[in-house]
Amino acid sequence: MNIQKFLVNIIAAGLVISGAGSCSVMESISSKLPGNTSTENAEKTEKEKKKAEERERKAAEKAAKEKKAAEKKARDEKKKSSKSNQPVNDKNNNTVPSKKTDTSSTGVPAPDFTDGTWHLRSINGYTLSADTDGDDGERPYLIFEKETGRFYGNDGCNTVNGNFYAQHGDSLRFGDMISTMRMCPDAKYAHEFLTAMSETRTCRITGNEAESLIEFRNDKGKTLMTLAKPAMEFLNGSWQVIKIDGHSVDSPDLKLVIDLPERRIHGNTGCNVLNGTIFIDPDKSGTIQFQQFAVTLAFCPDAKWETPLLVALESVETVDKPTGNESIVNLLDTHGKIVLTLRPLPLND
Numbered sequence: 001m002n003i004q005k006f007l008v009n010i011i012a013a014g015l016v017i018s019g020a021g022s023c024s025v026m027e028s029i030s031s032k033l034p035g036n037t038s039t040e041n042a043e044k045t046e047k048e049k050k051k052a053e054e055r056e057r058k059a060a061e062k063a064a065k066e067k068k069a070a071e072k073k074a075r076d077e078k079k080k081s082s083k084s085n086q087p088v089n090d091k092n093n094n095t096v097p098s099k100k101t102d103t104s105s106t107g108v109p110a111p112d113f114t115d116g117t118w119h120l121r122s123i124n125g126y127t128l129s130a131d132t133d134g135d136d137g138e139r140p141y142l143i144f145e146k147e148t149g150r151f152y153g154n155d156g157c158n159t160v161n162g163n164f165y166a167q168h169g170d171s172l173r174f175g176d177m178i179s180t181m182r183m184c185p186d187a188k189y190a191h192e193f194l195t196a197m198s199e200t201r202t203c204r205i206t207g208n209e210a211e212s213l214i215e216f217r218n219d220k221g222k223t224l225m226t227l228a229k230p231a232m233e234f235l236n237g238s239w240q241v242i243k244i245d246g247h248s249v250d251s252p253d254l255k256l257v258i259d260l261p262e263r264r265i266h267g268n269t270g271c272n273v274l275n276g277t278i279f280i281d282p283d284k285s286g287t288i289q290f291q292q293f294a295v296t297l298a299f300c301p302d303a304k305w306e307t308p309l310l311v312a313l314e315s316v317e318t319v320d321k322p323t324g325n326e327s328i329v330n331l332l333d334t335h336g337k338i339v340l341t342l343r344p345l346p347l348n349d
Helices: 002-030 037-084 190-199 306-315
Strands: 117-123 141-145 150-154 159-165 173-179 202-207 211-217 223-230 237-244 255-259 264-268 273-279 289-295 318-320 329-332 338-344
Touching: 117 190, 173 190, 190 223, 237 306, 289 306, 306 338
Parallel strands: none
Antiparallel strands: 117 141, 117 223, 141 150, 150 159, 159 173, 202 211, 211 223, 237 255, 237 338, 255 264, 264 273, 273 289, 318 329, 329 338
């Protein structure tokens, strides 16, 4: 009886061990079935990470190729431009200068549009007026810097700057433009001004003795806006005052410095230092005014030209551009009377 009971206990123990073993096997198998969420998520995350890394690699390769292609194109354009400006040889092997095509429709050589400050004259078919659109200090304007290929300006509210590209003929484009973020409800041309710049593909320049005009056009040849620049660059620099109201000045100390880009005038009255501002009406060719004078207060009993000089400066309305080889400049009042005559000073003065 004991032997039978002993055999029964052995068989029962074997069944328990077998059952435990089968359970372990089932757990091992179940851990590899699709229903295990943690394992699936880990594998999925790893795959997504590899895909993202592959996309980044391809994007980097594409950007590098585009950059290389752009640099090559720029070098080719530079070589082509340089080659087109080289002199050529005629049939007798004589050097012939390359032909210039920078003439306006009037036959006058077109001015360099990178010289001076250009103010908005018209936009989208509307011509601005000083009476309704403010003076040149409030109007949109652009200044081009030829040496660096940069432009600076104002859209009537915010300061803008960026790059310009004008390598071939009348081609002109603007890029990498940035702007300040002021809110100006009264700046009615700001949006149109920046839009016209972004759409510009070509330009056309015309000029005469009084002013220069530049038209910005889109890819279909439509004029988007026109900017104007008075032909007054000759006024920039240092001047000796040689006549006031027709009377010859006998004082070598009467000197003026005219700074058109900054719209400032500085000088010496023969006794005191003077500073002031310059106003140029963008709608009236050849007009210039000197305003807001500040003068030091030194007392000089023999400074007989100080008051006449200040009165003459305040009455200036227009300027006569020198002709031919002349360098003398006359400043006139509203009646066309010469009130000041200036002679350029050497740089060492």
